[in-house]
Amino acid sequence: MSKLDRIALVTGANKGIGFEVARQLSQTGCTVVLTSRNREQGENAVAKLKNEGGVVYYSQLDVCAPNTIAATHKFIELKFGRLDILVNNAGIIESTDGPASAASMDAIEKTLKTNFLGPIQVTQAMLPLLKKSKHASIVNVSSGLGSLTLNGDETHMCSQVPYVGYCASKAALNMFTVKLAFELKDTHIKVNSADPGYTATDLNNNQGYQSIEEGAAETVRLALIEENGPTGTYSDKEAVLPW
Ligand SMILES: NC(=O)c1ccc[n+]([C@@H]2O[C@H](COP(=O)([O-])OP(=O)(O)OC[C@H]3O[C@@H](n4cnc5c(N)ncnc54)[C@H](OP(=O)(O)O)[C@@H]3O)[C@@H](O)[C@H]2O)c1
Numbered sequence: 001m002s003k004l005d006r007i008a009l010v011t012g013a014n015k016g017i018g019f020e021v022a023r024q025l026s027q028t029g030c031t032v033v034l035t036s037r038n039r040e041q042g043e044n045a046v047a048k049l050k051n052e053g054g055v056v057y058y059s060q061l062d063v064c065a066p067n068t069i070a071a072t073h074k075f076i077e078l079k080f081g082r083l084d085i086l087v088n089n090a091g092i093i094e095s096t097d098g099p100a101s102a103a104s105m106d107a108i109e110k111t112l113k114t115n116f117l118g119p120i121q122v123t124q125a126m127l128p129l130l131k132k133s134k135h136a137s138i139v140n141v142s143s144g145l146g147s148l149t150l151n152g153d154e155t156h157m158c159s160q161v162p163y164v165g166y167c168a169s170k171a172a173l174n175m176f177t178v179k180l181a182f183e184l185k186d187t188h189i190k191v192n193s194a195d196p197g198y199t200a201t202d203l204n205n206n207q208g209y210q211s212i213e214e215g216a217a218e219t220v221r222l223a224l225i226e227e228n229g230p231t232g233t234y235s236d237k238e239a240v241l242p243w
Pocket of ligand 1: 115
């Protein structure tokens with residue numbers, strides 16, 4: 001299948017890495033369904049990509065609101081009849097997340113709902129459309145902070161990051177990647193986790209050392225993975241990561 005034929009859905013694509021992933025996918029010729037929880041911000045993002053020549057549609061989608069997931073499913077079903085690429089990008093870090101001994105329950109619960117349950121709900125809703133693709137790819141935008149191995153290595157910077165809710169949400173998302181990839185291993189659907197790397201976005205008050213273009217690279221590579229490419233992997237733009 002030519003890249004030009006691909007239909008791609010990106011969550012949390014009004015800004016940050018999600019917007020850049022939508023931009024890069026549209027530049028390869030994909031038709032992009034750009035989604036966001038805030039309609040106005042999402043429609044502005046769509047307008048920017050259309051100005052750059054992209055074929056981009058908007059659908060409002062809050063990963064914690066099942067009615068918006070169902071409406072986006074309906075939109076894609078009626079418009080395209082299938083989905084080739086799903087990028088589960090939307091994610092949060094809560095300000096009252098923190099060390100395991102003191103993080104607020106509210107922050108941990110909200111983070112797990114958005115970063116773990118959200119991608120599962122979106123994926124389960126979109127699977128019937130992904131099954132209609134000839135060659136589909138699901139990318140779960142994880143983080144190095146989801147690695148149990150790196151968090152447990154006191155010489156690695158991940159072990160110094162306190163946010164237990166965020167780290168647990170990405171570790172759980174990685175488990176979803178592993179379980180779904182195994183379940184779908186004999187199908188045409190690839191499922192992989194991408195770590196963008198520490199990237200300057202609103203998520204970290206623009207403290208990240210990578211540009212947003214660099215932060216989008218691994219997710220875009222996995223989204224466009226070839227038909228006989230790997231499934232059930234976890235990587236950043238330089239290497240395979242330990243779970
Ligand atoms: N930046 C990094 O260094 C880094 C490193 C590793 C992993 N990541 C991951 O990369 C992904 C993108 O983050 P980013 O750095 O680009 O952060 P960002 O600029 O804060 O963007 C996060 C996006 O997720 C959206 N979002 C949050 N909750 C949502 C919900 N319930 N439904 C739909 N959309 C929702 C936000 O929408 P609003 O604008 O409405 O808030 C925004 O569009 C996240 O999964 C993050 O965990 C980032």
